[in-house]
Amino acid sequence: MFVRKFSLRDFRSWDAVTVEPGPGITLFLGPNGHGKTNLLEALGYLATLSSHRVGADAPLIRAGAQAAQIGATVVNDSRELSIDVEINDGKANRARMNSSPLRRPREILGVLRGVLFAPEDLSLVRGDPGDRRRFLDELLSSRIPRMAAVRADYDKVLRQRSALLKTAGGALRRGTRSSDGASALATLDVWDGHLAMHGAELLAARMRLVAELGPHVAESYARIAPESRPASIAYRSSLGASMPEELTDPGHQWIREDVELLEASFLNELAQARPREIDRGVCLVGPHRDDLELRLGDQPAKGFASHGESWSFALSLRLAAFELLRSDGTDPVLMLDDVFAELDRKRRRALATVAADAEQVLITAAVTEDVPEELNATRFAIEAVDRPEGRISTFR
Numbered sequence: 001m002f003v004r005k006f007s008l009r010d011f012r013s014w015d016a017v018t019v020e021p022g023p024g025i026t027l028f029l030g031p032n033g034h035g036k037t038n039l040l041e042a043l044g045y046l047a048t049l050s051s052h053r054v055g056a057d058a059p060l061i062r063a064g065a066q067a068a069q070i071g072a073t074v075v076n077d078s079r080e081l082s083i084d085v086e087i088n089d090g091k092a093n094r095a096r097m098n099s100s101p102l103r104r105p106r107e108i109l110g111v112l113r114g115v116l117f118a119p120e121d122l123s124l125v126r127g128d129p130g131d132r133r134r135f136l137d138e139l140l141s142s143r144i145p146r147m148a149a150v151r152a153d154y155d156k157v158l159r160q161r162s163a164l165l166k167t168a169g170g171a172l173r174r175g176t177r178s179s180d181g182a183s184a185l186a187t188l189d190v191w192d193g194h195l196a197m198h199g200a201e202l203l204a205a206r207m208r209l210v211a212e213l214g215p216h217v218a219e220s221y222a223r224i225a226p227e228s229r230p231a232s233i234a235y236r237s238s239l240g241a242s243m244p245e246e247l248t249d250p251g252h253q254w255i256r257e258d259v260e261l262l263e264a265s266f267l268n269e270l271a272q273a274r275p276r277e278i279d280r281g282v283c284l285v286g287p288h289r290d291d292l293e294l295r296l297g298d299q300p301a302k303g304f305a306s307h308g309e310s311w312s313f314a315l316s317l318r319l320a321a322f323e324l325l326r327s328d329g330t331d332p333v334l335m336l337d338d339v340f341a342e343l344d345r346k347r348r349r350a351l352a353t354v355a356a357d358a359e360q361v362l363i364t365a366a367v368t369e370d371v372p373e374e375l376n377a378t379r380f381a382i383e384a385v386d387r388p389e390g391r392i393s394t395f396r
């Protein structure tokens with residue numbers, strides 16, 4: 001797969017630009033802060049509907065503008081598809097495919113499959129579980145676009161159920177069964193059912209993903225840091241003792257009934273956790289509480305891995321995602337945001353080997369010396385110029 005053309009309007013520091021990168025390697029060069037990462041961030045947004053740098057959409061809209069637009073024409077197996085997204089300030093975003101409006105932006109997921117590796121990825125190793133859950137869910141939605149809807153449904157139920165837990169908890173603490181509290185308790189069972197249904201589907205998909213990703217992570221890490229200890233990953237579920245043990249075996253062959261089994265286990269764990277949940281007013285069980293455990297040898301990477309090991313692990317996770325998407329039959333677009341300067345010679349070479357072989361690679365760097373020579377690239381020089389409307393990025 002490759003992006004034949006992409007256009008931005010009022011995205012970050014870009015007012016209007018169209019880029020035709022072509023397959024192979026493209027290098028975006030320019031001084032710090034001149035708008036290189038903004039280009040990859042925009043493509044990353046088309047691939048995942050989120051930024052790898054910020055949680056909210058507002059900073060993506062150019063200062064002074066009302067909306068940002070990102071569009072791309074993607075070539076996959078000689079078939080072209082165009083997608084575009086309008087990011088709005090204060091109202092819902094909109095998306096189109098081949099110029100036809102879509103009901104929901106998430107319907108474009110899966111069209112552009114990309115793997116973006118950036119300095120922020122250190123948080124995959126050192127950050128909160130939420131960063132790792134996001135990594136898994138974005139990869140899931142890229143491989144199985146329907147999973148974005150499952151995640152959205154789960155989140156919706158989670159919000160409703162959490163609100164109910166607070167109402168129920170408040171009523172019980174006051175010692176009176178106000179009508180609000182009583183009806184909250186009565187309807188919790190129904191919400192438990194919804195949460196377990198969507199949650200089991202998400203959980204099963206994540207567990208299968210981790211089982212498939214594991215060997216790729218171990219292999220990538222061994223290639224990047226052969227002198228280090230072996231790297232492994234495991235899914236840590238909040239179902240605790242209710243989790244059926246056979247499902248945790250990475251070699252387990254999943255069948256439809258396994259999801260039903262997970263759903264029953266989920267309900268069981270919810271029943272046990274209910275007094276604690278009502279007491280604390282939060283939902284303590286489910287995929288929103290889970291983590292992807294990263295280990296080096298027999299130690300957790302978080303808190304134990306050195307800076308270099310953490311970088312290698314983060315890179316291995318992204319390379320594993322790349323290999324997994326590739327094994328599905330399509331090379332994803334590989335985006336490397338200012339990462340070579342952070343890597344030592346050996347790790348640069350390992351990354352360069354993968355990049356040299358990918359269908360399309362988009363790289364940002366401050367200077368050409370940062371990029372390994374073997375990545376012979378088409379180059380675009382970027383600079384920011386001061387205009388009455390602000391500092392705007394352009395191609396030199």
Ligand SMILES: Nc1ncnc2c1ncn2[C@@H]1O[C@H](COP(=O)(O)OP(=O)(O)OP(=O)(O)O)[C@@H](O)[C@H]1O
Nearest residue numbers: 012013032033034035036037038059060061062063
């Ligand atoms: N919403 C926005 N509106 C206007 N300009 C913005 C907006 N968000 C960010 N910028 C500008 O974009 C620039 C940063 O761009 P970017 O992160 O792409 O830099 P870069 O070239 O990748 O730099 P580095 O090499 O340091 O990573 C900054 O000058 C910042 O002020």
